[in-house]
Amino acid sequence: MAKILDRLLLFVYSISVGILSVLAILLLTETVDLNLSRQQERGLIISLIIISAALFLLSIRFFYISIRRDRHALTSIDQRTEYGDIQISTDTIENLSYKAASRVRGIREVKTRIRITDAGLEIMIRAVVDGDSSIPSLTEEVQKQVHDHVQEITGIPVSYVSVYIANLVQSPVMKSRVE
Incomplete structure (x- = not known):
């Protein structure tokens, strides 16, 4: 069960990082222009902080999985x-x-x-x-x-x-x- 959950989390993580990477590239090259008001800008920043925190926690989980020893194989x-x-x-x-x-x-x-x-x-x-x-x-x-x-x-x-x-x-x- 844990392996299935880890695979699902890895899939969601990969998709999220991919989408955020594309958005960051588009914003940094000024291909997409966001005309946001102060209120919308604040909501966007809060959303980005929450998403970044979730991705950071997933990164810690995947790092732990990569360094732990597989007891089942031993x-x-x-x-x-x-x-x-x-x-x-x-x-x-x-x-x-x-x-x-x-x-x-x-x-x-x-x-x-x-x-x-x-x-x-x-x-x-x-x-x-x-x-x-x-x-x-x-x-x-x-x-x-x-x-x-x-x-x-x-x-x-x-x-x-x-x-x-x-x-x-x-x-x-x-x-x-x-x-």
């Missing part, structure tokens, strides 16, 4: 051993899950996603299967392989492995040629 699982600390990135666990799921015969395209919970890791697998295997037995094998492989390699408990079969591809049929 997610890892931290473990403490008797020898020191261990950090395993979620990308590493996704790659382990991918490797384990890809080894299962009948699985074609694999995508993985990891969620860290108090109970352990939740691993979501999205796969395309060939049309020659039983889907229930295939998904059960993927769940078992991913669960065991990730838990064995990382030492982190895996609480849940879900498999989503996105599509089915047919294996190419080879016709024998008789002469």
